[in-house]
Amino acid sequence: MTGKTQRIYFMTPEFSHLKTACQLLNEAHKKNQSRFLTLALLYVLFCLTGCSEKKAPEKNPINSYTNIQYAKGFDIKYAADGSIEVTVKKPYPGAKEPLVYLLVPDSVHPPENPHTAIIPIPVKRIVCTSTTHIPLLDYLDQTNALVGFPGLDYISSPAMRKRIQKKEVTELGVDKNMDLERLITLKPDMVMAYLVAADFGQFRKVEELGIPVVINAEYLEPHPLGRAEWIKFMALFFGLRHKADSVFRHIESEYVVTRQLAMGASSRPVVMSGIMYRDTWFAPGGKNHGARLLADAGCTYVWEENDSEEILELSYEAMLEKAHQSDLWIGTGSFQSLEEMAKADARYTRFKPFVTKQVYTYNARIGPTGGSEYLELGYLRPDIILKDLVKIAHPELMPGYTLYFHARLK
Numbered sequence: 001m002t003g004k005t006q007r008i009y010f011m012t013p014e015f016s017h018l019k020t021a022c023q024l025l026n027e028a029h030k031k032n033q034s035r036f037l038t039l040a041l042l043y044v045l046f047c048l049t050g051c052s053e054k055k056a057p058e059k060n061p062i063n064s065y066t067n068i069q070y071a072k073g074f075d076i077k078y079a080a081d082g083s084i085e086v087t088v089k090k091p092y093p094g095a096k097e098p099l100v101y102l103l104v105p106d107s108v109h110p111p112e113n114p115h116t117a118i119i120p121i122p123v124k125r126i127v128c129t130s131t132t133h134i135p136l137l138d139y140l141d142q143t144n145a146l147v148g149f150p151g152l153d154y155i156s157s158p159a160m161r162k163r164i165q166k167k168e169v170t171e172l173g174v175d176k177n178m179d180l181e182r183l184i185t186l187k188p189d190m191v192m193a194y195l196v197a198a199d200f201g202q203f204r205k206v207e208e209l210g211i212p213v214v215i216n217a218e219y220l221e222p223h224p225l226g227r228a229e230w231i232k233f234m235a236l237f238f239g240l241r242h243k244a245d246s247v248f249r250h251i252e253s254e255y256v257v258t259r260q261l262a263m264g265a266s267s268r269p270v271v272m273s274g275i276m277y278r279d280t281w282f283a284p285g286g287k288n289h290g291a292r293l294l295a296d297a298g299c300t301y302v303w304e305e306n307d308s309e310e311i312l313e314l315s316y317e318a319m320l321e322k323a324h325q326s327d328l329w330i331g332t333g334s335f336q337s338l339e340e341m342a343k344a345d346a347r348y349t350r351f352k353p354f355v356t357k358q359v360y361t362y363n364a365r366i367g368p369t370g371g372s373e374y375l376e377l378g379y380l381r382p383d384i385i386l387k388d389l390v391k392i393a394h395p396e397l398m399p400g401y402t403l404y405f406h407a408r409l410k
Contacts, residue, residue, distance in 0.1 A: 067245060069252075070226040073217045074233050081108050084236055085116070091215040092195035093310075099215055103236055119212050122239040123189040127172070130194050131376040132218060134160055136234040139247050139380065145238070147186045150174045156367025156376050178202045184209060190237065192216050222309045224289050224296075224382030225252055231380060254383035255296075258390055262298035265394045271299045272323035272353065273331040274312075276345055281314040290331070293382065297389035302326060316347060328392065329353035330360045330406070338409050357408070360392055364407035374405040 068076065077085040084103040091099045100116040110118045127148040128134065134157050137143050143159045148170040155161065163169050170186055173179045183191075183206065190212045193203050203213045214237070218230035228251050235244030271294050274283030284290035285308030286301070294301040302323045303312060329351060335341045338359060341348045353359050362385075365373035378385055388406040391398045 068229060068232065070223045071218075071221055071229040071232075072223075072226060073220055074230070076232075076236065081105075083108055084121075086233070086236060088215050088217055090220055091217050092197055093220065095198070101212075101214055105239075117212055117214075119190055119214065119237065121237055123237040125186065125188045126237070127183065127186065127188045127191045129192065130216070131155055131371060132379045133192055133216060133234070135377045135380040136231050139231060140235055140238060140240050140243055142238055142240075144168075147188055148172045148183060150178055153369040154367075154371040154376075155369075156365070156371040156373045161368060176202060180205060180209065183211070190214055192234070194219065218379055220309075222287055222289055222292065224293050224385070225255055227289060227379045228252075228382055251381060251383050255386055258383060258386045259296040261397055262296065262386075262390045262394060265298040265397060267394075268298055268300045269327035269393050270302060270323075270325070271328045271330055271393070272302050272319070272326040272351065273329070274319075275331075275333045275335070275341075276316060276347075279316065281312075281316055281319045283312050283314060283319070284331075285310050285312050289382075293385055293389060294330070297386055297393050299328070299389065299393050320347075320350060324350060325352050327353065328358050328360065330362075330389070330392065332359060332361050332409065334363060335361060335409065336363075341409070357410070359409045360406050361409055362405050364403065364405055378405060 068074070073088060073090055075087040075089065077087075079085070082105045086101045086103060088099045088101075101119050102110070102114060102116045103119045103121045104110045105121055110120075124145060125147045126137075126142075126145050128137070128146060129150055131154050134146070134155055137146055138157055138159055143157075143163065146160065146163070146169055149155065150172045151174050152164050152169060152171050155164065160169065170182060172183055180202070188211060191203070191206055192214050194216050195203075200207075200213075207213050216230065216233065218227050218233075221227045221230070229248055231247055232241065232244045235241050272283075273290065273294075274281055276282070283303060284301075286304045286306030287309045288311065289309075291301050291304060291306075295304065306312065332341065335344070338354065338357065341354070341359070348354055362374040362378070363372050367373060367376075374385075384404050387398065387401060388403050391401050391403055392406060392408075
């Protein structure tokens, strides 16, 4: 962080009331009015008794969970009986309404006429639908809780691969091919899913079968640490809030230290990103989490002035005009070599980073069955991604560090 910090102090409600009472007493004294003086004295008595004491607690008051620092997509509130109200504020792009879940411990009777989905906790058996959910389980020591997943080959986690080899995790089939009968036999306590649109598809059928479905919208977070903070969301269902806090504090600390290191760099290389699909170039918007990572790594992203948090869809000509003289090209999809890129589209060769061989892939680590470790672990570990980017952009700042997710294409 640069610049001076300005602190602004506000009066507490108690102080504000007492100030008003003093003003009333003073006014009464000036006017010498007994009725006005009585009113002022009563107001002072109210401030010294009622204002200074907290209100009697309601039966099950809901208190805001204040330990969310970066994530914008969910809120947590706790009740006195141990219940937890979780709100996913934006469950999918363009969502107009939030989704609310009430997590109820075994010892608590759920409401008779609930207005929200009820999830009994702690969860023992879970089905997940995104590889980004897998590290959340691993880091919470809940690897063994996963009983089903659509597309087991995409999972790279060594701990989860061992369970898959032992047939302890069931293949469910992807999207509309999800085997609901097989899902029922697993008897999961819940399914953690994600949405890209308003259509719940198969997940609505899962709910009709009596299995709670919880939407995880981590991928919509614009801040890299906001995505990582969704480990606190997952932890709620297992009663592991403090474990999640500890994990996140470590990730945050590593990220902040690395960012501060990058801010001391003497230069800021210009970076381009993305690739073409057919005739459209897909690249992170200027407020996207990918752009934030590049900025925190001490780089100048070619689209940093753009206001979008989404992925941009650009023409080749627009990209060539903006980025042809970039210093680095980071993020090239599944390409494994410069030759493969040139064969796919000869126009890639017109960019300076291609000529100078400063093109980097994030797919340096592929699981034994073809899954991308970056696309699985990267959401939870932006600190590792940031270290990679600083090593690429400013190698002199991290002489002993070895790239983890990234590699230079040859």
